[in-house]
Amino acid sequence: MINFSYTIWIPLLPFLMFLLLGLAGHKLKPKLSGLFGTGGLGIITVLSYITAFKYFFTSEKVDGAYQKITALNFTWLQFTDKLHIDLGVLLDPISVMMLVVISTVSFMVHIYSLGYMKDEKGFERFFAFLSLFSFSMLGLVLATNIFQMYIFWELVGVSSFILIGFYYQKPSAVRASKKAFIVTRFADLGFLIGILILSFNTKTFDFITLTNPTGSAITQGGGIAFLGLSVMTWSMIFVFMGGVGKSAMFPFHIWLPDAMEGPTPVSALIHAATMVVAGVYLVARMFPIYALSAPVALKVVAYVGAFSSLFAAVIACTQTDIKRVLAYSTMSQIGYMMLALGVAGYGGHEGLGYMASMFHLFTHAMFKALLFLGAGAIIHAVHSNYMTEMGGLRKYLPVTHITFLIACLTIAGIPPLSGFFSKDEILAAAFHSNKILFAVEYAVAGLTAFYMFRLYFSIFWGKETQYHHTPHEAPATMTVPLIILAIGCIITGFIPFNKLVTSDGKILESEIEMMIAIPSVLIGLLGIGIAYIMYKKESAIPEKLAVTFKYSYKWVYNKFYIDELYLFVTKKIIFRFISEPVAWFDRHVVDATMNAIANVTQNVSFRIRGFQSGQLQKYAFIFITGAIMLAILFIYLWK
Amino acid sequence: MNSGIPIQYFLILATIMFFAGVYGFLTRRNLITILMSVELILNSVNINFLAFNRYLYPHKLEGMFFSLFIIAVAASEAAVAIAIIINIYRRFTTINVEDVNELKF
């Protein structure tokens, strides 16, 4: 048993960094605080790699399976004797893998930002928030129990909120951040309810206990049925709702494209590589429960994933803002991962999808980060987000061009780049369990290749655009990360994930199945080809197509009007038809009754003044009648 | 020693006087008359006392004495009342009770 207790510093360090930069940041020199943040992340990266190495290669296995190691754990808040929130560090294949992913990408982004954000005001603020995010994300993946995960889940949400709204004077940015927070918050409501139901049934939050395939949670956790589904299924569906929100799956995807309002490094880090895959991670984390005692929920995962990936891919083909294209591609790639999980089963060869999904998560982090950072470099150079205003940039930005190309090839799944391997595993998994989904993913693979190269060609080739000041290659602080990540894209494909990260921790034997791999490569090439024809040179084909399929194009271009739908619901229904009436009701009914009581009293007191008429004899009359009334009352009526 | 008149007659007389007094108090407009009707009430009470004493409890004289005191007190009461009425007349130049209503509501 190796001592992992030092891992506490992995999340703690960024937190301290955040406090330092947040409280004293404005006193330090911006440069210095940037270096602080980056340095901190560097240390963490080192620590994570050490941890990964120790875990995978020196920690002993029990009958060939990696063990879940609770490095340390302390009770943070006691609810009941069974239910308590702990804070701690849980090490198992996926969390360790996530450590590597997060620290690497985050480190890259930090370095990149040193250049990218150089003359932005609020430089130190930016790094403070980045540290906050790193802290929350690391805390999330290392969570030992579902409630700790929820805590950091919320923190991740808020730090993404802050970072999206980094340019807080830009109304669009503010709107986007608000949207992102509220949408995910709504999803998290589902997560919380899920947790409540789950904990009520299983009387525990602890992951190890929950996900133990032979533990009580899974074996007799099913609980009573409610509306035809077992309570466990319900809870897992609710939990998944949280994942849907964070990972921008349909129908909670609307925040992701707008989130591109944030600085590009942020998009790379949060909205491509790390945070958005939290949903996938969540499902993977709870996977045994999904697989063994809530298969229906798992189906939901699969279909949601498949649909989102297709949906996003289609939209991506029509967008012109390069960051939005990347955003939709992110969504569709995550759809892949979800699908992969959805079609997987627990243990043995069933677990292929699980492994594939984690694998794809890993590779995707690399190439998507690379894409975003590349896009950042491009935007940095031309000061525009729209590919319609770009073209022929290959001579101005050679490094960016090459790395971007590598990334595009990777995502298109061209061997021997990493994307090919992971995607192939996913397709294989889909093929073995559900032919329809397999077909869908096949199409998506083609679409992906198409829109990525549409992007690539129209940026770096296409029409020769005149720039009012010639674009120039980004500084080294920005190009170096690009190169590193590009290398990552090339090599990571050869990491033996089937030996390291599997659903049950045991080694999973799998080899590339040619009759799936070859067609997938072909369809990728096909997509590239079409893109080449349409966008390599200036051509009228795209416009023609747009005109011929006018309505459908319009429909797709406007993202199927989902945003408008949401806007309608929130603005019109909630605001106009619930809260305003409530406010009105409160003023004019509840409050009015209170006032009415007072007014009635006043009124009565005014009406009865006549008794005090000042006429002695009237007084006397009332006196006599009073006496006689009392007499009658108590002699005859109420004796 | 029974003088033949049954007690009921006295009581009926007293009651009539009482209500006559009350009626007078309520209807008469002249303060003096109102005062007189008060006296009427008091006297009806006296008759009650005397009758009860004479017929029911002849061996004690409480009723008798009580009515004597009532008469005395009524006299003093009347004295004060009339003094005030005179003052009223000075101030309002009338002793019509309806005009004496500056204080109301």
Next chain:
Amino acid sequence: MSLGTFLIMRHELLLIAAALSVLIAEIFWDPDKKKGISLFSIILFGVITIIGFIPSPSGSLFGGMYISSGTTLLMKNILNIGVLLVFIQSVTWLKKEENSEKISEYFLLLISTLVGMNFMISAGHFLIFYIGIELATIPIAALAAYDRYKNKSAEAGIKLILSSALSSGILLYGLSMIYGTTGTLYFSEVAKLFGNNNLQILGFIFFFAGMAFKISIVPFHLWTADVYEGSPVNITSYLSVISKGAAVFILIIILFTVFPVIIATWQKTIYVTSVLTMTIGNLFAIRQQNLKRFLAFSSISQAGYILLGLIGGNQLGMASVIYYILVYIFSNLGAFGVVTAISNATGKENIDDYNGLYQTNPKLSLIMTLALFSLAGIPPVAGFFGKFFLFTAAAQKGYYLLVLIAVLNTIISLFYYLLVVKAMFINKSENPVEKFRSDFPTRFALGICIAGIVVTGFASIIFEAIRNLSFGV
């Protein structure tokens, strides 16, 4: 029986002596220094008040027509304190030119009414009771008409004298019924012989009506507001505190000792009348502008609360009533003291005139606030304790609904008391009551009132002493 036994009626004798000495002083006093009389009589009365606290033998005189016990002594002492305060408060007013001729009348008459009240309280026979009650009423009527040159004063006088005459007529009619059915007028024997037949209940109701008139319980209260407004402020405070207090005392004694047999009946009676009283009183008070009238109605509603103490017929009830009267004396005289001071200084008696009073006369407005809070029953002043005990007494016998009605009524009363506070503290005014410094007697009296308001509540010993002297049915 030796002369020593007359010491039993020490209070009355002393008061009569005082009255006579004031009369004699009036005769032999140097006509140009008449103002001295007030000082003389106040000192005299102060001495009497102090003597009153010397323990004295309890017993009965005249074959039980006059009874004196610890309870009656306590009641008399409480009344003495009140009267003393009233006297001190009235000095400034008596200094005025138009009153200089009548100073001694004022004291003479008030003292004699006090004698009457003492006799009522100590009565063991309805004859004494009747004499006492008349002695306590008629001079007040004369005093109500004290301001000879004011229409309102005269009107107050006539209204008081005539309606009280009517009420005592009704009361006597009731008594005659009781006499006719029991054949005696001794409290002790009536209590024995009293049955439950209709004639007796009729008699009781009429008797109760007569008493209710004095305490100004709805529907026998209508004279109150007019008389209070019309008569001079000091007479008003005397009426509202002393006469009312005395009447409550005697009512509670008679109810507990003479009519225990028909307790069921008088509990119902009190239930009905108390609800009526506090509600009507409050409803009328809301709209009042003239402070004297305002306080008149507030005192009506106070009477309604006081009845809650009587209704139980329990020892706690009697204790709480006596205690409350004590508190009420301090609070109400505090309020009236401020009203007197201001109306003496400026002649203003309306609530609007008090706008912005705190800016000019902070002390007075603070005293007023405390007094009103005490009347409203707001802690930490004594009124809170008084009300609490009253309600406790009623609740002890299970009258929770009645208590609820009462507390809800206290909210209404709080509302109009706060109106005055609002006027003094919050409202702005172009011409507020100008700043003035009231003379020593006023400040002294107010000081005592405030001390009473504050101390009476916290000093539990007072309540305990009262409770030990009181009794239940």
Next chain:
Amino acid sequence: MDILSLFVVIPVLTIIAILLLKDTRQVRMVSAFGMGLQLLMAASLVILYLTARHAGNNDEMLFVKDYLWFKSLNIHYAVGVDGISVAMITLTSLVVFAGIFASWEVEFLRKEFFVSLILLASGVFGFFISIDLFTMFLFYELAVIPMYLLIGIWGTGPKEYSAMKLTLMLMGGSALLLVGLLGIYFNSSPDGSRLTFNILEISKVVIPLPAQRIFFPLTFVGFGVLGALFPFHTWSPDGHASAPTAVSMLHAGVLMKLGGYGAFRVAIFLMPEAAHELSWIFIILTSISVIYGAFGAIAQKDLKYINAYSSVSHCGLVLFAVLMMNQTAMNGAIIQMISHGLMTALFFALIGMLYGRTHTRMINEMGGLMKIIPFLSVCYVIAGLASLGLPGLSGFVAEMTIFVGAFQHPELFYRIVTILAVSSIVITAVYILRVVAILLLGPTTNEHFEHLPDAKWFEKISVVTLIGSVAAIGLAPFWLSTMIGISLHPIIEKILALNPF
């Protein structure tokens, strides 16, 4: 002189000192000193309490002092504290301390202002330390009354109306309460032994069920009015809107907690059977006020109204949790009281400071303040995040404890209602973000605001005190929740013993 009574004595002494002062410039220093002392007292009380507990003192109440007051009625001046009241006392002293600094710049009748403020505070302290129903009630009313003058004199807008409404409605509450207390008193010894007002003694006997059925609703609603229980909450928006800053802070921060505390300490603790029997009615009412308050807040335009409605929602959550009657939920209720107390005090302090600068409370008249007054704006954001339950700040701890606890209720109905209540966190997020976005972010709309000054030193003290405590609870909730939990234990024991469910 026992330590607890000092909590009443110190304010009184401060008041006297203020009254003796000649020039009004020292007034605030004196009050700050007095309340600072009070804060120290509270801190030391916490330490004493914890040490006593560690010493193995397991009495229900500690530092109990009992002086016979009215012998015949067996009324005592009895004080004592358990973890809950200690926590509440600490809260109170924090808020008062912050409130003094928040109202540093009161000019008009400064002396009177601070006197009434501290008088109010002393009432609150008295309420929390007393374990005798009579003294409790006395302090309760003592705390309510100064509110009238504070709002009426130093308030803004329709202050007379609001002040009168607030006072009368709260007094109406205490009217019901009084009847309830008397009912408890006269049923406090069914075996005919001595009647008592002492909570601990009453808790040892079982009040007859018929009596409970009558007096539980009276008591609960009586306290509920102060706890802004729907539909008796309407005093709160107007009251808060008109009240001066410090008063809103104290009122929302502390006074409304009297309601929750009383409902728990008196109504439920002494009459658990009826509470269990009738809880469903009040559960419905409270969950209405949770949702309803939140929705009400969305539609408001005035910052103080927004906060008032959110207070309705949060305090509704307190009563909601109390009615769940299990350890966790009640624990959550207490934490929620404290956290909401600090949070809302912070909010009102900030609103007051913003108002002092911009002279408006209408959110749509402000905008882009983040750039101009970063300190205050950041504090406002923090307050907002606390209120929408961000982990690491107190709100999260409280709400989660409540939700988890409430969801442990064995009956399905209660769990479903809980889920309804949970949904309030989203609505909260909506209105908080709405305000933050409109108020602080975005471009600066009004050029008059360009040169507003940021927080002054006393404002910083006030704000930092509160934020510090909010964060402290949020980061390290375990000590608080254990301190409360231990004290809750006997109470829960009693309740469970009486209705096994």
